[in-house]
Amino acid sequence: MATTDVAPQGTGGQLGRKRIVNDMSIQVATVNGSGSQSSNTVLLRAIFQMGVPVSGKNLFPSNIAGLPTWYTIRANKDGYIGRKKEIDFLVAMNAETAQDDVMSLAPGASVLYDEPLALEKLRHDLVFYSVPYDKLVATVCPEAKLRKLVKNMVYVGVVAQLLTIDMGEVEKAIRKQFATKVKAANLNLAAAQAGFDYAKASLEKRGVFYIERMNETAGKIIIDGNSAAALGCMFAGCTVVTWYPITPSSSLVETMIEYMKEYRIGPDGKATFAIVQAEDELAAIGMVIGAGWAGARSMTATAGPGISLMSEFAGLAYYAEIPGVIWDIQRVGPSTGLPTRTSQGDILATAFLSHGDTKHIMLIPCSAAECFSMASDAFNLAEQFQTLVFVMSDLDLGMNNWMSDPFEYPTTPIKRGKVLDKADLEKLGGFARYKDLDGDGVGYRTLPGTNHPAAAYFTRGSGHNDKSNYSERPDDYENNMERLNRKFETVRSFVPRPEILKGTNAKIGIIAYGTSHWGIIESRDQLRAEYSIETDYLRLRAYPFTREVHEFIEQHDRVYVVEQNRDAQMLSLLKLDLKPELITRLRSISHLDGLPLDARSVTDELSTMEGK
Amino acid sequence: MATTDVAPQGTGGQLGRKRIVNDMSIQVATVNGSGSQSSNTVLLRAIFQMGVPVSGKNLFPSNIAGLPTWYTIRANKDGYIGRKKEIDFLVAMNAETAQDDVMSLAPGASVLYDEPLALEKLRHDLVFYSVPYDKLVATVCPEAKLRKLVKNMVYVGVVAQLLTIDMGEVEKAIRKQFATKVKAANLNLAAAQAGFDYAKASLEKRGVFYIERMNETAGKIIIDGNSAAALGCMFAGCTVVTWYPITPSSSLVETMIEYMKEYRIGPDGKATFAIVQAEDELAAIGMVIGAGWAGARSMTATAGPGISLMSEFAGLAYYAEIPGVIWDIQRVGPSTGLPTRTSQGDILATAFLSHGDTKHIMLIPCSAAECFSMASDAFNLAEQFQTLVFVMSDLDLGMNNWMSDPFEYPTTPIKRGKVLDKADLEKLGGFARYKDLDGDGVGYRTLPGTNHPAAAYFTRGSGHNDKSNYSERPDDYENNMERLNRKFETVRSFVPRPEILKGTNAKIGIIAYGTSHWGIIESRDQLRAEYSIETDYLRLRAYPFTREVHEFIEQHDRVYVVEQNRDAQMLSLLKLDLKPELITRLRSISHLDGLPLDARSVTDELSTMEGK
Amino acid sequence: MATTPAEPRSPEPKTNHIGLTVIDYKGGKTTLCAGCGHNAISERIIEAMYDMGVQPERVAKLSGIGCSSKSPAYFMNRSHSFNSVHGRMPSVATGAMLANRNLIALGVSGDGDTASIGIGQFVHLMRRNLPVIYIIEDNGVYGLTKGQFSATADLGSRLKSGVINDLPPIDTCGLAIELGATFVGRSFSGDKKQLSTMLKAAIAHQGTVMLDVVSPCVTFNDHEGSTKSYKYVKDHEETLQEMSFVPHFEEIDVEYDAGTTVNVTMHDGSSLRLRKLEEDYDPTHRIAAMKRLSEAHDKGEVLTGVFYVNTKAPSFLDMLNMVDQPLATLPESLTRPGREVLAAAMEELR
Amino acid sequence: MATTPAEPRSPEPKTNHIGLTVIDYKGGKTTLCAGCGHNAISERIIEAMYDMGVQPERVAKLSGIGCSSKSPAYFMNRSHSFNSVHGRMPSVATGAMLANRNLIALGVSGDGDTASIGIGQFVHLMRRNLPVIYIIEDNGVYGLTKGQFSATADLGSRLKSGVINDLPPIDTCGLAIELGATFVGRSFSGDKKQLSTMLKAAIAHQGTVMLDVVSPCVTFNDHEGSTKSYKYVKDHEETLQEMSFVPHFEEIDVEYDAGTTVNVTMHDGSSLRLRKLEEDYDPTHRIAAMKRLSEAHDKGEVLTGVFYVNTKAPSFLDMLNMVDQPLATLPESLTRPGREVLAAAMEELR
Ligand SMILES: Cc1ncc(C[n+]2csc(CCOP(=O)(O)OP(=O)(O)O)c2C)c(N)n1
Ligand SMILES: Cc1ncc(C[n+]2csc(CCOP(=O)(O)OP(=O)(O)O)c2C)c(N)n1
Ligand code: SF4
Ligand code: SF4
């Protein structure tokens, strides 16, 4: 893409009067519980429907109502949908934060505010638009108690007019939003129209930002990662779901309940699944393990505190070799931390979760599409390798709105792994649960209820031999542990391979994972454009690491590992895995403030570290 | 010491008729619950009283009665009291295992067995002695139902005679063992005497093993690490102990209860402590944290499964900065694993215990004396740095009998750390809980109940600023996390320094920790004597690592990190801490069978890796 | 589980109504102490399962950690078994039943495993009325860790060491009833007839069965001063009913006097006959049951019998309205919706 | 906690008997929803602490996680507070009281924090009768995670989404009494007089006080179909007693009729007066209390009042026989035995 398109971003406003088209971030500052969510979604969709790539990120407080919330819509013609550091267009609806919000803007930005706030006095290097919301609402909404709700829709109309968003698209978005609720739809539409008309009549466009039709979103969908994961798990043939509510994972299961009720009812009108709200995370994983042992495809979803509580059971699953899938929608820790902020801080704790020598498989989606596809990978790997698989998503991916290509129907059939049924046992006569017959470290199991006298075996978290009989023999213990190690080595060649994006003969590599991806792809272009730094990029998709990861590092002089935690957790895992000679090539860039990673921060830090 | 003294060991028996003095391991094979413990102790003490260095290790099953148990006494003039791989003298009391026990002996070993077992037919390269226990017992013990108990004391007499152990010392040991129970003492003495007399009269000494008086144990004590830790905690001024029973940690608290009841009753006849058996480990650490927050010196003791259950609370203590001491008496994991076998398998899980970016201090004792002294270190560090301190002992250290110099009375006064009282607050007017006034990352705290209107602050595991007010601000979060990092850096220069033993201009270094120490010191002499490999040795005593650790590695071409787990857990922590260039020097030797580390295994593996 | 031969055995051994001999219900050799109450309970389980003609392969044995929790290794080797982690058997059992509703879940726990570390999961299991037979092998101490008091130890009970318990015991039966379990009773490892009868009824029941079986620890809690010793229980036992059980597959039936005997018809058609030893004690009356249990406490009785039974309440599985076939073995055709479903979902999101 | 000025304030403000004004008991600005029951409870706590003349510095506020557990930030800024982790406040409170027995521990929890994840620690806290005032701000849902059912939700209660709760509720009062708590009652965030009176009595009590306070969640559980809504409680409330409280420091005393009123003399000499609204309900009778609670269930009443009070039972601190001075601040001379003690110990081991 032309570098000139990219360059302006960092310094948005300074350009003065140059038109900036389909490249902006719009921030709506409001209070949570004020029902601004629907107007934000309408605005997002309207832009999306105009063919312009978008993303919507909600920055909300850890309480239920009355505190400041910021919703940021990014529209970008080049498809950069990660977080943008600078705000170009502020919709100031929250008196409490209006001042700070305005003061933190870069020169040249636009501000739309509620007349009484009188913000225009604050600065002279911004473009201000004021709107008498209450007056406008009063006209369109006779019922006083409804006004608070529709008030927010007014700014959608104003913004549409100022940014030249087609009102037809706004109407379409409103009708979709309120679906069957026609009365509500009409009321909101009227509110938006009132805003639009007011802006047309009384506001003089002075800002530089414009939305114009393009064709980059045709056929695409808008979805949050948790909903994508829910769909993915449904199509992965998940049968047992247990959970204990925790932000930001709750919506994964709550959405799944909706989908399963709709699409997973058997012929006899009965459920082909069980979803149980457990009393806590210890019970949630206990049920997952009990169900996995008995042959269900079982899962739970949680966040950091839940991961910690699952530690003891995770060790049991590793050692007794029981399948299960655990979604960790990461939020900021330690402890309760910042429950409504995003992070990649559970990587290290999860890799080695539980006492003793334990290791766990992790899959790391970066997009809604991967939340969907990795759900199938996770269940297949869990059953093939008879162990837990952790899917490490995060709040940014799980709870924010992402544009995505429609998901592809799973290409491979469900893989149940090495399970012996009655017929097999009749052939074999018997079996040894933990015997490594195939040299891959994976034994054969039977399911409880298998109607054959030789089907039963005894599962335990204490020492056992390959017949799963109790054993304290040093050699039995050691052999078993070494086999578990072999199994984990086998896993390397079955987990999703990394995605690699090449620059033009770059000496520098970047390794990142999960949602950092969106900041990285944008930053790579910035680095090229602004510092002519060429980079190759490897996006990790799983732990243990595959061959490609080692090769990538071998091929580069310096490799920057970018992640969203303090302690360079993934870089630590790399250190443990790499040939010592290669470790010297690693550099850490870590992002720690709980906000989604933005390209600018990476560009600044990397270029500095490169001495530019 | 003269190398000739050392050489024979590996090949014990082969020496044929050469006398072997004060250098042997005696193994008593019996069943648990058969009360052989007292006779084993008597035998141990008798040798100890003859001035010969000894250790006693109990290899017991994870059940209560009826399964095979092996007690091994090692006597060694050079002070090697780690486990010796070969058994020189077997006392076969358990019919069930007698065959295997005999077959696994090296040629030249001696076997003492109960006549009916008729073991002498099994092999021709061993020295056999048979004893008609039941006959002998019947004569000395008219009461039939007591015979089972005293039967074991008979072999003590036989062994004494065969190994030329002074019966006077046996008597002294018996009197000490039965203390006030004079009748029992006399009965047991008679049994021992009967064994002694029988051996004298009817057994011809053919073995090569002798115990002779020397003067290496004068003033020394015999104690298990858990009892030493209990004493240490009492003298460390511990006031609150919570626990949930788990092998091998239970005896630490149970012994502590005894000591505290005896020595920690205040003038008014009331306890200066509280010891509470909690309902589980989550409650145990919760109480420790509540008590630490309110100003007590609080602790708990547990093992791997407990550590896993404490994960969530550990993150709270790290982030809210609350002192507490946790003893992890490590046993073999993962999961329930082998509860009665020893391991160093919780290192990695503990270092990063809990989700999010967390790190914890670990102290690692190698001896009873260090269990005692590190107790004070642990409480001082916990309060100085307002965080948890984990003391990583293990089953071998905690539950076995160790010879030790008497403990030294604590030299430094109790350090309570940065606590502001009423008077301070009157001067200061107020304070900010998490403000880094001193640049060491450590803030000042107040205790609940401090009678000053400015004393109170709000403790939380959620985001907070330096006044401990709730905050979701990115900068507050980031600053706080960076300060916590600074604090952890400060800790480096306050934890116990490593012990370093130099060879003569050695190029090779060995790093080990905890009970591996005893195998290492012996192995270094073997390496010198048998392979003329000179080694320097650094014994880690704490995490985070101190300057000396990095220097030691810088000073050596190759550094062997020896540990008792599968995944080279301490080596992993070193990798994360070291300059990348240095990592290439590290080699791993890990010992994984649940038995205490023996010198021979290290010598064999290291010499092979050195290409000898 | 090689110890049980599958081939036919010596000429016509005694068999039950599904043609299995008692050997088909045996387990491995016990490693518990000789005389441990837990061993007796294992025997009763074998007996009851044999008499009821339960297909061993349908049974899932579940346990936590403790001497008691080890015992599933000592009976029914032809049944799958899961010795999980300490205090968490209820959640594992729940998961197993979700995966395969046709299993007969037999949970074995200890008083420490249940009343101390496990009380949280216990409470929620009872609340759900999940079909499971939950047996507490109750000795008032942590046997496997050498005899510390558990949360069922009675006030004033004394350890060998002389330590006295000064906390009130948790009455697991009282709790179970209060929380919603539908078959609750207490028995004694030494009472063969009562215990086997209760176990048979338990097998016939659908819903949560909670049996607190006092099971003395001969090594750590069978001495003078213990309230869980063989002697103490014998001296203080109060039995609510004299019980007999008539399985559904037995034609012959004995008369009973409706005035003195409560007849409970179980889900499978078997009947449990409870001849009242206490006037007007009605085991279908929740509140009365709890009242009687509290009184037993105040009187220091070891009250045994079937305290409460409710054959009407819906079980957790009923509430979930799952397909009849076990979820574990549903074919892909039922667990993975078709392409049209994905297409529809995608369309909604455009 | 800068929000509360320490300097003297405007001329003679109203003060309590230790000379503090109500402002000395105030907290930070609430971030809970307007109308949330929890805010009303915070007000009552401030009131009761002020009226009882409790020194704020003696109070330790403890909580778990939830909207309810946040509320300690909104009252009594002059008291230390610990907002710990989800469901584990009981153990933290226990530790704090072990460290400093002179503290007045005020635990604030929610129904999810207590009855779901926290039920295990709850059970054991009640059993120990630790001196602590344990308040459940009970709205039947997980407010902070947006309104899923908790374990106190009633059978048949309906969420806005239409989901019906099909599991029986856990009656935390019934449990508390069964387990050994010595002051147990239920109130309603909307009932100012009853709640403050109970709180004052709670402050005067030594031992575990368990108060289940129904506290509607206006955002997620205050609609038609909820059994924890303001309307539902008002319609279904049954009050056991009309209560009044006479603190020990108040000379004047009002007459009462011993026939219709139970007078409970609290540890500190205050008296709690319970005028019976139900004939012969005796709040000192454990079994009767539990019986009445079970009946309330069956009848679908929201029963409020003081269900059980026992001023005789020893508290956990009594059992531990600790020195009177807080362990937290004992001097080294008392916590580190002398050299002669070490010498003696070493001698024993030679
Ligand atoms: C998490 C955890 N904590 C502690 C232990 C140690 N432990 C093993 S068994 C047991 C108690 C067993 O008591 P109970 O359930 O009554 O069984 P019993 O041995 O008396 O039959 C304990 C505390 C453990 N295995 N896991
Ligand atoms: C270990 C853990 N699991 C889950 C959560 C998420 N969570 C926060 S509050 C809450 C429930 C709160 O419900 P309740 O105690 O009733 O308080 P309320 O908000 O209703 O007042 C949950 C599940 C958490 N913080 N920690
Ligand atoms: S210790 Fe007690 S409970 Fe354990 S096996 Fe022995 S007798 Fe049974
Ligand atoms: S969500 Fe409910 S419980 Fe939470 S603050 Fe709002 S009203 Fe109160």
Ligand SMILES: [Mg+2]
């Ligand atoms: Mg027990």
Ligand SMILES: [Mg+2]
């Ligand atoms: Mg609630």
